Amino acid sequence: MIKHQGKLDGIIHVLGALFFLISLQLLIPNKIIEYIIFVVRVLLFFKLFVYVNKSKKHFIWFYLLLFFYYLFYGLVISNFFSFIIMDVLSAFSILFLFFINDENRDYVTEKSLNVISIILGFSFIFSLIYLSVYGFRPAEVIGERIMFEKEGSNFKIFYQSVGLSLVLLPFIWFVDFKRKLAIGFAFVLFTGFNLISLSRGFLAGSFISLLFSIYIGFKLKKLRLTYTVISSTSIIIFSLLFFLNQNKEVLGTTLELLKYRVELVGSEVEPRDLEAEYYFKDLSYYELFLGKGMGAANLNPFGVQHTETGLMMMHRGENNLIMKGGLLFLFIIYGLAIFSLIKLLISKDLFSNSWASVILIFLLLERGHQQYSSVFMLIFLCLAISYSFSLKNK
Numbered sequence: 001m002i003k004h005q006g007k008l009d010g011i012i013h014v015l016g017a018l019f020f021l022i023s024l025q026l027l028i029p030n031k032i033i034e035y036i037i038f039v040v041r042v043l044l045f046f047k048l049f050v051y052v053n054k055s056k057k058h059f060i061w062f063y064l065l066l067f068f069y070y071l072f073y074g075l076v077i078s079n080f081f082s083f084i085i086m087d088v089l090s091a092f093s094i095l096f097l098f099f100i101n102d103e104n105r106d107y108v109t110e111k112s113l114n115v116i117s118i119i120l121g122f123s124f125i126f127s128l129i130y131l132s133v134y135g136f137r138p139a140e141v142i143g144e145r146i147m148f149e150k151e152g153s154n155f156k157i158f159y160q161s162v163g164l165s166l167v168l169l170p171f172i173w174f175v176d177f178k179r180k181l182a183i184g185f186a187f188v189l190f191t192g193f194n195l196i197s198l199s200r201g202f203l204a205g206s207f208i209s210l211l212f213s214i215y216i217g218f219k220l221k222k223l224r225l226t227y228t229v230i231s232s233t234s235i236i237i238f239s240l241l242f243f244l245n246q247n248k249e250v251l252g253t254t255l256e257l258l259k260y261r262v263e264l265v266g267s268e269v270e271p272r273d274l275e276a277e278y279y280f281k282d283l284s285y286y287e288l289f290l291g292k293g294m295g296a297a298n299l300n301p302f303g304v305q306h307t308e309t310g311l312m313m314m315h316r317g318e319n320n321l322i323m324k325g326g327l328l329f330l331f332i333i334y335g336l337a338i339f340s341l342i343k344l345l346i347s348k349d350l351f352s353n354s355w356a357s358v359i360l361i362f363l364l365l366e367r368g369h370q371q372y373s374s375v376f377m378l379i380f381l382c383l384a385i386s387y388s389f390s391l392k393n394k
Contacts, residue, residue, distance in 0.1 A: 002104050007051045009111070011099075014044045016115040019376060023123040023161040026130040029154055038089070041375075045092035052098040059098055066332075067091055070293045070325055079295025083312040087294035087324065090372055096382035097336070105390045109351050112383070113171050114179065116376075120168065121182030123161040127189060130158065158193070159202075160374055162186045166205050166365075167380050170212040170357040173222045201368025205361045212357035219353070271302035272315040279314065279323065291326035298323065313373055317366025324372070337363060337381065340388035347391055358384040 002008065018040045025033050053060055070091070074084050100108050165186035172183050187206070194202040217223030278300040280288075297310035314320040321330040337359050344356035362371055362381045371377040 002107055004051060004054060005107075007047070007054075008104060008108065011044065011047050011051060012108070012111050012115055014040060014047060015112070015379070016119055018044060019116055019161070019164075020119050020122065022157065022375065023119065023126050025154070025157045026123075026126040026161060029157075041089050041092060045095065048092075048095050048099065052095060055098075055101060063095065063098070066325070066329075070291070070329075072293070073290075074293030074295040077292065079293060080297060080309045080312070081295070083297055083309075084295030086312060086373065087296075089375075090378060091294070093375060093378045094382055096379050097386050100383060100386035100390045102390045102392065105387055106350070108383075109171075109355075109387065110174065113168070113175055116164070117168055117171075117175050117179040117183055120162070120165060120186050121178070123164075124182060124186040124189060127158055127162045127186075131193075160376065162190050163202070163374075164376050164380075165190050166202070166209045166361055167358045167377070169209045170216055170354040171351070172213060173217055173220055174351070174354075199368075201365055205365050208361055208364060209357060212353065212360075216353050272319075275300055275302050275314060276316060276319045279319070287326065288322070289326045289328060291322060291324050291329055294324070296323045313370050315369055317363075317370040317372065320370035320372055334363075336385050340385040343388045343391065344384070347388075349391055351387065352391070355384040355387045 018037065021033060021037050021040060025037075049060075071084070071088065074087070165183055168183050169187050172180050175183070187209070191203070191206040194206065214223065275298060279298060295312070297312055298314050299310040301311045302315070314323050318330055318334070321333055325332075341356055341359045341363075344352045344359070358380050362377060362384075365371050365377070371381070
């Protein structure tokens with residue numbers, strides 16, 4: 001019997017409820033759902049805090065020290081209050097760094113996978129309805145990559161729900177058949193969406209996720225060149241070829257535009273780098289090292305749009321972390337992530353490679369668009385780091 005198993009189950013079930021509510025926003029874009037999500041995230045934090053305080057009390061003081069400093073500084077310099085609240089919620093998620101230990105790591109991994117992956121099936125269904133209602137169309141020009149026929153779509157929810165399939169796919173060998181289907185269908189839908197919306201970063205993330213999944217499958221001897229695998233693969237390939245032939249004109253345009261976007265890498269003035277230039281040129285040394293605290297805002301998104309409140313994020317992940325907490329915060333998050341990635345890659349533990357892929361995908365996506373504000377991407381990063389520190393050093 002695992003210590004505090006009831007508390008562990010309670011936290012994971014609340015986590016599942018949170019994921020379901022976020023996905024439900026695809027169907028019900030109502031403020032009431034947002035308020036319920038806020039309450040659930042606060043509840044999740046308190047349940048997690050009680051558990052961590054019992055199991056890893058000697059680490060909690062450092063987290064609380066940074067938490068209250070960044071909150072206090074954000075309030076003192078009068079950062080926008082709504083942005084402060086959102087950053088507080090993100091800081092709550094970081095507490096998952098202390099969730100896994102050497103006793104519960106397999107149980108937490110399996111339980112979390114079973115709960116989240118089955119809800120991902122609902123996310124997939126909600127996403128299909130969402131895309132059909134708002135009428136998503138493939139990109140026809142570089143400047144308008146995400147096209148909906150109906151106004152009012154909040155496509156960021158799509159990324160935060162079905163997009164979780166990127167980090168779940170490398171775990172597909174550890175769940176039952178219906179959960180495999182949920183992860184697989186969600187992954188195909190999300191990858192297809194990013195193909196026709198010309199998203200370089202998420203397509204690269206899909207490639208890494210698929211590569212790790214295949215590698216883990218062969219390593220575990222769950223993916224072998226059997227008659228079933230060959231016949232299933234053949235059916236998928238022929239179905240795909242039929243689909244490509246039926247939509248060859250649209251897909252031809254999409255692939256040409258995607259090829260053009262890839263060729264532009266390194267040869268264009270990147271708006272994400274331009275906004276960083278505007279931000280850092282007037283930044284004090286103090287805020288460079290310790291950041292602007294919770295609620296910090298980017299007043300020049302992409303370097304051209306000066307607004308009163310700005311955006312609550314910088315587009316590149318490393319710049320966003322510096323804006324929030326300075327080089328100190330960047331060093332903590334990325335330092336832990338890189339150290340954990342190396343540790344997981346050399347480990348022979350059952351789930352090590354799957355958790356390593358989570359960190360690698362997170363860091364890759366951060367180069368295109370910050371993931372700190374994405375609830376479950378941040379939670380899974382923290383879980384991966386926590387898992388790595390639960391492994392015995394050799």
